[in-house]
Amino acid sequence: MTQPLPTAFTERMRTLLHDEYHAFISSYEQPVFHGLRVNPLKVDRERFLTLSPFALTPVAWCENGFRYPEGARPGKHPYHAAGLYYLQEPSAMSAAECLGVQPGETILDLCAAPGGKSTQLAAALGGRGLLIANEIHPVRARALSENLERCGVPNAVVTNETPERLMERFPRFFDRILVDAPCSGEGMFRKLPEAIDEWSPQKVTECHLMQVDILDAAAAMLKPGGTLVYSTCTFAPLENEQSMALFLERHPEFSLIPLPHPEFFAEGHPEWATPAASELALTARLWPHLLDGEGHYLAKLQKSTDAEHVESPKKRKEKRGAKSAPAGRKEAIAAWRSFAAEAIPHAKRVLDDEQAFLLFGEQLYYSPAPEMDWDGIKVLRVGLHLGTVKKNRLEPSHALALALTADEAARVSSFTADDPTLLRYLRGEALSRDGANGWALVTVDGFSLGWGKQADGQLKNHYPKGLRWL
Ligand SMILES: C[S@@+](CC[C@H](N)C(=O)[O-])C[C@H]1O[C@@H](n2cnc3c(N)ncnc32)[C@H](O)[C@@H]1O
Numbered sequence: 001m002t003q004p005l006p007t008a009f010t011e012r013m014r015t016l017l018h019d020e021y022h023a024f025i026s027s028y029e030q031p032v033f034h035g036l037r038v039n040p041l042k043v044d045r046e047r048f049l050t051l052s053p054f055a056l057t058p059v060a061w062c063e064n065g066f067r068y069p070e071g072a073r074p075g076k077h078p079y080h081a082a083g084l085y086y087l088q089e090p091s092a093m094s095a096a097e098c099l100g101v102q103p104g105e106t107i108l109d110l111c112a113a114p115g116g117k118s119t120q121l122a123a124a125l126g127g128r129g130l131l132i133a134n135e136i137h138p139v140r141a142r143a144l145s146e147n148l149e150r151c152g153v154p155n156a157v158v159t160n161e162t163p164e165r166l167m168e169r170f171p172r173f174f175d176r177i178l179v180d181a182p183c184s185g186e187g188m189f190r191k192l193p194e195a196i197d198e199w200s201p202q203k204v205t206e207c208h209l210m211q212v213d214i215l216d217a218a219a220a221m222l223k224p225g226g227t228l229v230y231s232t233c234t235f236a237p238l239e240n241e242q243s244m245a246l247f248l249e250r251h252p253e254f255s256l257i258p259l260p261h262p263e264f265f266a267e268g269h270p271e272w273a274t275p276a277a278s279e280l281a282l283t284a285r286l287w288p289h290l291l292d293g294e295g296h297y298l299a300k301l302q303k304s305t306d307a308e309h310v311e312s313p314k315k316r317k318e319k320r321g322a323k324s325a326p327a328g329r330k331e332a333i334a335a336w337r338s339f340a341a342e343a344i345p346h347a348k349r350v351l352d353d354e355q356a357f358l359l360f361g362e363q364l365y366y367s368p369a370p371e372m373d374w375d376g377i378k379v380l381r382v383g384l385h386l387g388t389v390k391k392n393r394l395e396p397s398h399a400l401a402l403a404l405t406a407d408e409a410a411r412v413s414s415f416t417a418d419d420p421t422l423l424r425y426l427r428g429e430a431l432s433r434d435g436a437n438g439w440a441l442v443t444v445d446g447f448s449l450g451w452g453k454q455a456d457g458q459l460k461n462h463y464p465k466g467l468r469w470l
Helices: 005-031 045-051 090-099 114-126 140-152 164-169 194-198 202-222 243-252 278-282 316-322 331-343 398-401 418-426
Strands: 035-039 065-068 085-087 106-111 131-134 156-159 174-180 222-230 254-257 285-288 296-301 358-359 361-367 379-381 384-390 393-396 414-415 436-445 447-455 458-461
Touching: 005 316, 035 090, 035 114, 065 090, 085 114, 090 174, 090 222, 106 114, 106 296, 114 131, 114 140, 114 174, 131 164, 140 156, 140 254, 140 379, 140 398, 164 202, 174 202, 202 222, 202 243, 222 243, 243 254, 243 278, 254 278, 254 414, 278 458, 331 358, 331 361, 331 436, 384 398, 398 447, 418 447
Parallel strands: 106 131, 106 174, 131 156, 174 222, 414 436
Antiparallel strands: 035 065, 035 085, 156 379, 222 296, 254 296, 285 296, 358 361, 361 384, 384 393, 436 447, 447 458
16 A cells, blocks of 8 residues: 555554554555455356356355455446446445345335445345335435446335434334444545545544434334344444444443354454443454455344334325325326336236336336335435336336346347447447347346347347446
8 A cells, every 4th residue: 555544543553453453554565355246136146156257256254245356347347237246345245244134124224325235235135125225415326226226126215315304204114224334434445545535533523423323313213123233444443332332322222232253253342432331342343454355343233122112104005095196107007017018028026016106207116115105205216117108108217127137028139248249239339130129128148238129120229328338
């Protein structure tokens, strides 16, 4: 690393780590580890290992996680565009894994952009249940939405809210919540040297105060008996053990529970917090000198089942009588059905809940939580975006293409990853190509990549403008 570390940071770490400081600081001279996580919504681990153009070594604490070598560029491969994997630093794979999500549950990722952990949580849900992926910053929320779409997630709602506003709407609603908190980013100094420029002791304090508020909101949104994981990518005790100590003091209905992989995840330090509650040793520190990854902190908590029960959040059904269906909804559903019968006659996902079709302007969605009332909440995506309805015809969305498999479509335009024509598709060019007229699912080695519209020997390009390769 060429950029010097802040003195206030190195002095603090020297004081905290004593004899271990030398090993810790030497890790900054070691190369960064690069990782990718295979997306089981698209391809299973074993199959990907037979396809991978990159040499991969497994990450011990994440079943689908791998390291890839310096020089490989998986972000520039068509498999990335097809959502076969998400690029994620190995230590960052730990938090969502520890949350222990089960298919069918109701999950909140409270600080979710750009979506590394949301896509991981969605994979654990396996298309069943509900994921609310929330991000406070509008621009980052859009990136989150795109990543969930690329990974073919059908059951996520993307919101752009403050934790406090969500708390008002969703008291005791979620089975599990991930708080991957905004933090001072000390654990990323090796990987992202710009984090060094943004760091200051004041930022550490500001982040701590923010974390306390975010955790309070998360606590209120968790069901009794539910599970909360708190994670940061910083070493600062104030943002880790101290944020947790304060949380436990304010929320006696929560207790810490043990984390897996003690061979990699070192114990938290009760003596770095006030009060120095001994259970803080159950939290974990991922140290760059003790594992092949960057610095992280993890805590897993359970809310007592005795926590008093209050009413569940507003459901749309309760006020259904008062609300009329938006104009054109019936026609939009009919347009969808006619598109589906013609272009995806073998669709495996049965979209038969009439109430789950939601129309916003011309945009038709299928919601994983049709009973929810989203009024007053900033929602970017209310589930699977099916397409745009114009003149009673549905133009399918990119999200739909990425959520389909090749065997569901009536027409498929297939390419291999090394076919130069595929690059032309990804650049947005129209292609001369034979095939029956109509919407065709474009695939790479059998994995969906986007739409094209076949007409008289031409494949019109419907790869989204904003995603096109330059
Ligand atoms: C560590 S990042 C999340 C990374 C993400 N979980 C992932 O895996 O891709 C923390 C996020 O918290 C958001 N954030 C910042 N201030 C916040 C606040 N007051 N409440 C909630 N989220 C906030 C940031 O915009 C940032 O996207």
